[in-house]
Amino acid sequence: MARFTDKVVIITGAASGLGLESAVRIASEGADLVLVDLKEDALEAAKALVLGTAPEAKILTVAADVSDESQVQK
Known part of the structure; x- marks a missing residue:
């Protein structure tokens, strides 16, 4: 399945748990x-x-x- 082809997805909390699982799945979909x-x-x-x-x-x-707006702005 490639439903995310040509898309960029931002994942927070991506280093572990659900964030990491989501990253693996979404990348596998393009x-x-x-x-x-x-x-x-x-x-x-x-x-x-x-x-x-x-x-x-x-x-x-x-x-x-x-959660720190100044870091998000960077």
Whole structure:
């Protein structure tokens, strides 16, 4: 299934749990991703996991606290 082809999806809390599971699923359906989480090292591990299942995905990781407006603006 490729319902997210040519789409970019932003996923917060992407380094673990439901965020990571969502990233894997959505990338497998053709999306490029922006993965956002507090922990930069965990984001890199999440990126590697997603690319292991969807190697064609383009992925940008952003270490940020989305509850802090100044970090979101950056």
